Amino acid sequence: MIKQLLLAPGPTPVPARVRLAMAQPMFHHRTPQFSALFAEVRDGLRQLFQTEEDVLVLASSGTGAMEAAVVNCFAPGDEVVVVNGGKFGERWIKLATTFGLTPIEIRVEWGRAVRVDQVAEALDAHPRARGVLVQGSETSTTAVHPIEQLAAVTRRRDTLLVVDGITAVGVYDLPMDRWGVDVLITGSQKALMLPPGLGLIALSQRAWARVEKVPQPRYYFDLTRERTNQAKNTTAYTPAISLVIGLHEALTMMREEGLANVFARHARLAAATRAAAAALELRLVAPDNPSPAVTGLYVPDAIDGSKLFAYLRDKMRVVFAGGQDHLKGKIVRIAHLGYMGAFDTITAVAALEMALRHFGHAVELGRGVGAAEAELLSALPG
Amino acid sequence: MIKQLLLAPGPTPVPARVRLAMAQPMFHHRTPQFSALFAEVRDGLRQLFQTEEDVLVLASSGTGAMEAAVVNCFAPGDEVVVVNGGKFGERWIKLATTFGLTPIEIRVEWGRAVRVDQVAEALDAHPRARGVLVQGSETSTTAVHPIEQLAAVTRRRDTLLVVDGITAVGVYDLPMDRWGVDVLITGSQKALMLPPGLGLIALSQRAWARVEKVPQPRYYFDLTRERTNQAKNTTAYTPAISLVIGLHEALTMMREEGLANVFARHARLAAATRAAAAALELRLVAPDNPSPAVTGLYVPDAIDGSKLFAYLRDKMRVVFAGGQDHLKGKIVRIAHLGYMGAFDTITAVAALEMALRHFGHAVELGRGVGAAEAELLSALPG
Numbered sequence: 001m002i003k004q005l006l007l008a009p010g011p012t013p014v015p016a017r018v019r020l021a022m023a024q025p026m027f028h029h030r031t032p033q034f035s036a037l038f039a040e041v042r043d044g045l046r047q048l049f050q051t052e053e054d055v056l057v058l059a060s061s062g063t064g065a066m067e068a069a070v071v072n073c074f075a076p077g078d079e080v081v082v083v084n085g086g087k088f089g090e091r092w093i094k095l096a097t098t099f100g101l102t103p104i105e106i107r108v109e110w111g112r113a114v115r116v117d118q119v120a121e122a123l124d125a126h127p128r129a130r131g132v133l134v135q136g137s138e139t140s141t142t143a144v145h146p147i148e149q150l151a152a153v154t155r156r157r158d159t160l161l162v163v164d165g166i167t168a169v170g171v172y173d174l175p176m177d178r179w180g181v182d183v184l185i186t187g188s189q190k191a192l193m194l195p196p197g198l199g200l201i202a203l204s205q206r207a208w209a210r211v212e213k214v215p216q217p218r219y220y221f222d223l224t225r226e227r228t229n230q231a232k233n234t235t236a237y238t239p240a241i242s243l244v245i246g247l248h249e250a251l252t253m254m255r256e257e258g259l260a261n262v263f264a265r266h267a268r269l270a271a272a273t274r275a276a277a278a279a280l281e282l283r284l285v286a287p288d289n290p291s292p293a294v295t296g297l298y299v300p301d302a303i304d305g306s307k308l309f310a311y312l313r314d315k316m317r318v319v320f321a322g323g324q325d326h327l328k329g330k331i332v333r334i335a336h337l338g339y340m341g342a343f344d345t346i347t348a349v350a351a352l353e354m355a356l357r358h359f360g361h362a363v364e365l366g367r368g369v370g371a372a373e374a375e376l377l378s379a380l381p382g
Numbered sequence: 383m384i385k386q387l388l389l390a391p392g393p394t395p396v397p398a399r400v401r402l403a404m405a406q407p408m409f410h411h412r413t414p415q416f417s418a419l420f421a422e423v424r425d426g427l428r429q430l431f432q433t434e435e436d437v438l439v440l441a442s443s444g445t446g447a448m449e450a451a452v453v454n455c456f457a458p459g460d461e462v463v464v465v466n467g468g469k470f471g472e473r474w475i476k477l478a479t480t481f482g483l484t485p486i487e488i489r490v491e492w493g494r495a496v497r498v499d500q501v502a503e504a505l506d507a508h509p510r511a512r513g514v515l516v517q518g519s520e521t522s523t524t525a526v527h528p529i530e531q532l533a534a535v536t537r538r539r540d541t542l543l544v545v546d547g548i549t550a551v552g553v554y555d556l557p558m559d560r561w562g563v564d565v566l567i568t569g570s571q572k573a574l575m576l577p578p579g580l581g582l583i584a585l586s587q588r589a590w591a592r593v594e595k596v597p598q599p600r601y602y603f604d605l606t607r608e609r610t611n612q613a614k615n616t617t618a619y620t621p622a623i624s625l626v627i628g629l630h631e632a633l634t635m636m637r638e639e640g641l642a643n644v645f646a647r648h649a650r651l652a653a654a655t656r657a658a659a660a661a662l663e664l665r666l667v668a669p670d671n672p673s674p675a676v677t678g679l680y681v682p683d684a685i686d687g688s689k690l691f692a693y694l695r696d697k698m699r700v701v702f703a704g705g706q707d708h709l710k711g712k713i714v715r716i717a718h719l720g721y722m723g724a725f726d727t728i729t730a731v732a733a734l735e736m737a738l739r740h741f742g743h744a745v746e747l748g749r750g751v752g753a754a755e756a757e758l759l760s761a762l763p764g
Contacts, residue, residue, distance in 0.1 A: 019404075024401075062619075219481070237444075238444065241578055
């Protein structure tokens, strides 16, 4: 098998259009040429985040943008409620702890969503809590948390809702301003169909008001300085120019498809994958609140999931993600976000069926694919 | 004029080979495929930095790597001697101040190099100073500081020499281990011929010993965590994959040319530009210690340098850099670093002559070019 298919929840495939745009000769960033491009990028990002605020572009991975949220919005000693339902919830805990915040941890079983009443109770018990840190989609467990409902709680209080939307923004409808999300973050290598290297972050007016009062030291991730510069269509430090050029092209593609269609496509591919899983009697990792970004499936008990994953990657050249920590070897994760179409999902299911059969699982070849086809067909125009 | 020539001291032109390497389909970073590539990148970086230590790859601009040096090597309250002879010296001051260090500032006239005795005296006066922060090449003033001689002073003391080598590494011979530089930094968009988005940093053994004792909070720029991961040919957070692929190709090109030849080429282009300047009676910004990365020239008093710069950029499509702060409008800076050849320098001088004539300066067209040709010809094999 000579063709590789990347079906991991980031990095995701980069369309040829975007790769070729990035392959143009380099140009300087302190020029009208860059500023004109960047102005259009900023407009596109506001549409993507569904906000009237500035979406700041950082030369960093998504983790850098998460750090930026923490060091700009919270002071040492601040209490913050952290939803920890996976690897990226853990990352919030580590960031909060590193920068001297006092995290109030809500532990959520991996694969489950936090319940809104858990967060409301934590805030009642800690009325001075300055923020709630959560994932819009917990990539490690393939579960989504109820952001709209959480925002309904936090916006009535002096509490910022900080959402790691790294596998949520551009995946499902997450209207920042309408819902009242205070900080929304994503990274370039997910729904945005770009290589990694850009962190994106937007703050609400009340989050900006907080930033001014937070004495935490910050320089590279000083969002106030970035905001001042980016308002003038430039950046505080040298931007990752080629990725910004790619971002311009990717945002154009998303606008051409239409954001609602992008969301519907992700939902459809996820539904088709879940239909295949049901037909193959594979259990979902997040049965109650599965993410449209990525579907997690338990592999049959008799099979070592790490070997299945490696076989798929090295022999079939179909790259899923495996499980992390206590899910390592027990699950595979099949991504839907980014530049993905119906037949990528068909391929994913077919490859999974073949690999399961290879490892001795009694699988009727084509059964899962048939279920996925039926689901995909139902969405086609008549 | 339809062809653009980028002659700024970063970003520099990206060779087609590198751009096409980066345009290949995305692949995942937690794979043997990436690790094999990254292992070769790490080897190439050690050769480039002339060190046996790990050169860590960060998804950030060069400023991010400068911040990493500060927050990993120095604790709040630490005294550090900072050589401030330009915009990037100022950046050290700002970083040191932001993170609670006590900078002892040595102000150097723009265009001059710090004198070694100034630094030695500052260290004698502040025997507890933990570090000396300096530029290997101060891009804003086109001057180089005497790194080898500074290292001879610092390595006899318990003082780390931290060198921003953003326009020095890969430009001129700066053997980190042999000279005894403790921290050496560069960015991708300079001699490395890549787009911006990677910060690179290496630490000496004694710098690493210091890191362990420094309580400064750090997460995204936690070099200890990066070192542990990168020793295993992976990264702590998602790397800027496409730029790492480009880095692999750029390092291959530099190895093919030979590092000594790369240094000689930069020196030759700089010498040719200075010869042209002399022939045109244009004053150098850094007459005593000009950088081989970039040559700064005062424009004639009667000419507004900003207009000259804009005319070159917008009408001739030859992009130099202008001056910053009090040099704004008074100088142009012509770069030599990165993917630059003899005829790029010829073009630079020709464009400058034409622009000077356009603005009414009495210039003999071809005079500067002739001087540059003579200099370049002298280096050609007989």
